[in-house]
Amino acid sequence: MPRRHVQLHARPAQEPQEAAVDVLIRDGLGDLRRELDIPAQFPPDVLAEAAVVIARGPDGERSDATDVPFVTIDPEGSKDLDQALHIERQGPGFRVRYAIADVAAWVRPGGRIDGEVRERVETLYAPDGRTPLHPPELSEGVASLLPDQVTPALVWTIDLDAQGAPGHVTVVRASVRSRAQLTYVGAQAALDDGTADETLQLLREVGTLREAAERARGGITLPTPEQVVEQDSHGVWTLGSRATLPVEEWNAQISLLTGMCAAQLMLDGRIGIVRTLPAADPRDVERLRLSAHALGVPWPAGATPGDVIRELDAANPTHAALLTDATSLLRGAAYVAFDGEVPSAPLHAAIAAPYAHTTAPLRRLVDRFVGETCLALCAGEPVPTWVRDALPELPGLMAGGDKHAAEFERGCLDLVEAALLDGRVGEVFEGAIVDVREDHDLGVVQLRDPAVRGRIEGAGLPLGEDVRVRLTQASVRERKVVFELAEPQADAASSSTEPNLERR
Structure with missing residues (x-):
C-alpha cells in the first residue's frame, strides 16, 4: 500500500x-x-x-x-x-x-x-x-x-x-x-x-x-x-x-x-x-467482514475484500473506519x-x-x-x-x-498536525471515529477541519460515527495530539461494535 x-x-x-x-x-x-x-x-x-x-x-x-x-x-x-x-x-x-x-x-x-x-x-x-x-x-x-x-x-x-x-x-x-x-x-x-x-x-x-x-x-x-x-x-x-x-x-x-x-x-x-x-490471513478477512457488518457496510455474498474496498468512500466516516481496518490485510x-x-x-x-x-x-x-x-x-x-x-x-x-x-x-x-493545533487545547472539533482499540479505551479520530487524524482516549468510542471531540493535548516537541469525546455517549455499550474484534 x-x-x-x-x-x-x-x-x-x-x-x-x-x-x-x-x-x-x-x-x-x-x-x-x-x-x-x-x-x-x-x-x-x-x-x-x-x-x-x-x-x-x-x-x-x-x-x-x-x-x-x-x-x-x-x-x-x-x-x-x-x-x-x-x-x-x-x-x-x-x-x-x-x-x-x-x-x-x-x-x-x-x-x-x-x-x-x-x-x-x-x-x-x-x-x-x-x-x-x-x-x-x-x-x-x-x-x-x-x-x-x-x-x-x-x-x-x-x-x-x-x-x-x-x-x-x-x-x-x-x-x-x-x-x-x-x-x-x-x-x-x-x-x-x-x-x-x-x-x-x-x-x-x-x-x-x-x-x-x-x-x-x-x-x-x-x-x-x-x-x-x-x-x-x-x-x-x-x-x-x-x-x-x-x-x-x-x-x-x-x-x-x-x-x-x-x-x-x-x-x-x-x-x-x-x-x-x-495473502491476507483468513482471520483478518473474517474480522474485516465482522467490522463491515457492525458498521452497516454491505458485503454481498461471494464478494472478495477487494470488491468491498473498491466501493468505499474515504469521506464517509463508516467507510473510513472500515478502510482503517482493511490495512490489516496488507501486512x-x-x-x-x-x-x-x-x-x-x-x-x-x-x-x-x-x-x-x-x-x-x-x-x-x-x-x-x-x-x-x-x-x-x-x-x-x-x-x-x-x-x-x-x-x-x-x-x-x-x-x-x-x-x-x-x-x-x-x-x-x-x-x-501538532503545529496546526498548537494553542488550541480545549477547543471542540467535528470528526469521526475510524479505529477503536477496545481493550485499551483508545482509538483514532479523523477531524473534518483541519484534516487531522489523532489519538482519542475514553471508553465507549463509537466506531464509524460522527462525534464532537475536545483537544486535550497538542505537543509539537513530542509530535503528538490527543482528543477526548466532548459529549458523553448515550449508550456506550450499544455504540461499540462486535466484541473482541482485536482491532489494531
Whole structure:
C-alpha cells in the first residue's frame, strides 16, 4: 500500500500567528531530520563525481527513439521525472511505450554516487521539500525526462490485446525526447473538456481496461486521500485532504503493468528481485467482514475484500473506519532476490500477480537493478556482474530504507498536525471515529477541519460515527495530539461494535 505524502503549499507568512506556525513546522522538521539522521546535502566527492559524469555524458550504446512523442504526467512542480508515456492503437489492441530514466547511464557501479545512494536507498518527502536519492544535477537535470531534452532511457514496449492483457514485451536502451510535461490536474481537465490528445485518450481507455483486469484478478487498492498542508486566502494554515484524480489511477496502472511484466521476465529468467506480499490471513478477512457488518457496510455474498474496498468512500466516516481496518490485510510486504531458484511465493497479494519495482529509478534504489536485469534478459545477454553481486544485499537495504522513509513521513505528518493545533487545547472539533482499540479505551479520530487524524482516549468510542471531540493535548516537541469525546455517549455499550474484534 502506498504511503501518504504530505505536501506543503506555502507562501511568505503575512500575520504573526501564521509566522509562528511556520517557525514551529520548519524548526520541528529540522529536529526530526537530526533525530533520524537525514542528510542535509551530498558530500563533496559525490557532487564532484556527478560533475564528471555530466561532463562526460551518458554511458552505453542506445537506439534513437526521439521520434516517439512521449509525455510525462506528474504532480505540479515535479522535476525528478522517472517516466514518460506514449500509447497508440495496434490493430484491435494497443502498444504502450514507457520510457524509464536510465540511471545506470550516469551512476558508475562502485563509485561515490553508487555508494551514497545505497546509503540513502530512496528519496524522502517532507512538507518543505525532498531529500533526493541522487544529486539534483542528475535527478532533476540530465537524467530526468524533462521536456525537449534528449535523455537516455530504458524504453519498454508492451503490446496489449483488446482487453488490455499484455503479450509481447521488450525493453531496450534508447535516447528519448519528451514533448510535454503534463500535470495530473491539467491532464484530467483536458480529458474532461475533450481537448486531450490521443495518448491521453488512450491512457483513459487502457487504464480502465487494466482496472477491470485488476478487479478480475482480485487486486486490492485502498482509496487513501493525500493530505495537503496549505495557506488559505486569508493566510491561515490548514490541513486538508485531496482525493486522487482518475488520470492518476490510470497512469498508475501503466506503472503496475510494467512492474508486472518486469517480474515475469525475471521469474522466467530465474534471476532478479521481486516485491512480495503474502495473502491476507483468513482471520483478518473474517474480522474485516465482522467490522463491515457492525458498521452497516454491505458485503454481498461471494464478494472478495477487494470488491468491498473498491466501493468505499474515504469521506464517509463508516467507510473510513472500515478502510482503517482493511490495512490489516496488507501486512508482510518484502523484497525477495533470487538467482537460479525461483521464489516459492512470488506473488504480491494486493496486486494479485508477481510484481517488481522498476519505474522509479531516480527515487528508489532497487529499480535500477531491476531495469538492468530486464535489459539483459530481453537481449539474451548475461546479467551484469555488478547487478548479480548486489542481489543478496538489496532486500535488506530496501527494507531498511522503506522503514526509515515511513518513520520520516509519519513524523512529518505528526509534526504538522501538532503545529496546526498548537494553542488550541480545549477547543471542540467535528470528526469521526475510524479505529477503536477496545481493550485499551483508545482509538483514532479523523477531524473534518483541519484534516487531522489523532489519538482519542475514553471508553465507549463509537466506531464509524460522527462525534464532537475536545483537544486535550497538542505537543509539537513530542509530535503528538490527543482528543477526548466532548459529549458523553448515550449508550456506550450499544455504540461499540462486535466484541473482541482485536482491532489494531
